[in-house]
Amino acid sequence: MTESKKQTVYISGVTGFIAQHIAKSLLESKNFKVIGSVRDSAKASSLVSNLNNNPDFEIDVIENIAEPNAFDESFKKYGKSIDFILHTASPFTFNISDVQKDLIDPAKNGSENIFKAAHLYATNLKHFVVTSSFAAIVDRKIAGDPSTIFNEKSWNPNTLEDGLKSPASGYTYSKTVAEQTIWSLAEKLNVGFGVTAVNPVLVLGPQAFDSNATKTLNTSCEFVRKLMQTKFGENIPDGLTGAAVDVRDVAKAHIMPLLDSQKFDKKRLFMTESPFSNQIILDSLNKVTGLQGQIAAGTPHKDDNLGNTFAKQDNTETKKLLGFEFTPVEKSVMDTAVQILKVQKEL
Known part of the structure; x- marks a missing residue:
């Protein structure tokens, strides 16, 4: 495939465990260019080096994806060239003093910011994939009941009130509200591109x-x-x-919707193995x-x-x-x- 035909994939949080596997696979295929967002360009230097300074890889610095309109300037710059967006970034800190401020708001706002910017400025976008979690599927109250079944249609039923009770509850609620924000905006904005969520259990x-x-x-x-x-x-x-799944399978699940948008549109991919x-x-x-x-x-x-x-x-x-x-x-x-x-x- 000639360089002019390479499609561009924007990956938020490109230095993450899963995201690095995705970027590596995309670039090795020689069919894609990758733009990866990072909080700090210095932290991305090792990834640039590991990718052998690949000319098809570019870094985009966004210090805080939860800030209002965080992606707007970036997408104004790159927008028309972006074919696909993989939103793998997930703001999370273990040093929690305020569950709402430190967990729930960043997760919700980060998802809202990138999706709205995509709708406004990525005018040639074909597909949007969000890295969600089993946390958005599981109901912890019945997770220990062998007669219960969780599948792609299951949702964590926790309310905001539940989420505010502890950092652990806040985390599971934040993952749920982040994914729900994507689905809600996709419907509200009546977007013209496909949307997929990838929901892994523990990733090894x-x-x-x-x-x-x-x-x-x-x-x-x-x-x-x-x-x-x-x-x-x-x-x-x-x-x-609990249950686990392999990182290489999770990375593959992010890439496959780019190859067949219609097949994966409006799907949740529940990534669990054993x-x-x-x-x-x-x-x-x-x-x-x-x-x-x-x-x-x-x-x-x-x-x-x-x-x-x-x-x-x-x-x-x-x-x-x-x-x-x-x-x-x-x-x-x-x-x-x-x-x-x-x-x-x-x-």
């Missing part, structure tokens, strides 16, 4: 680039790294349990050369039936739409470990 898997495995990893992958640092015979608590727990991660890590017999074993396979102890996650419609086999969580964990070990050996 290797970093897009080996160099990223030298520092503290994203929250989900830190679970893997910390268990890699355990000692043989060490007692390991049960810890967090249960995870400390024990399930340890079972996988103990199959990795260099770790087997060196780290904690826990009680092998005690969580093999973990999925039967909480609500069922049915993403049959998503898997049918996407048409590819999801990566087993065991492989996600093992690939993460192999990458970390490889980088440690090279240091």
Whole structure:
């Protein structure tokens, strides 16, 4: 494909765990140009380097996507050249003093800002994909009930009042209201482009680039790294349990709507593969050369039936739409470990 025919994808929050995989895949295809928004250009320098200073990659600095009209100037500049928008940026801070101000408003306003700017200035836009979350699907009150089923049509029923009760509730509500804002605006503005939401559970898997495995990893992958640092015979608590999905599958789910807008328009892609727990991660890590017999074993396979102890996650419609086999969580964990070990050996 000649350069003049390359389509342009705008990715908000391009330095994120999922977003880097997306940008890498798009550029490797040689069919796309990528404009990526970042809060700080200095933090994007390593990504530019990892992408070998690709001439089809450009950085766009937006310091605070929650500020009123945050994307307007950027989209005035790039608007007509943008074919697709992937809104992966998600304002979130663990140092919460005000749930409304620090969590809910930024999530809602960030989504509203980019979508309105897209409608106004990205006049040739074909498709808009928002990175949402299982948090926008799950009802925590019944999440532990094995007779419950969550699917693509399920919504977190929490109200604003519920969300204000704690940072954890505020986070799940913020993800819900952010996605609902997109769907509401799409209908209200009667947009002429397709819209898709991607709703992953906990995202595991290797970093897009080996160099990223030298520092503290994203929250989900830190679970893997910390268990890699355990000692043989060490007692390991049960810890967090839930469902996981591979980052490479989540990245692919963001890209496929760009290739067939009509097929994915108005769809929610529920990205979930299988249960995870400390024990399930340890079972996988103990199959990795260099770790087997060196780290904690826990009680092998005690969580093999973990999925039967909480609500069922049915993403049959998503898997049918996407048409590819999801990566087993065991492989996600093992690939993460192999990458970390490889980088440690090279240091």
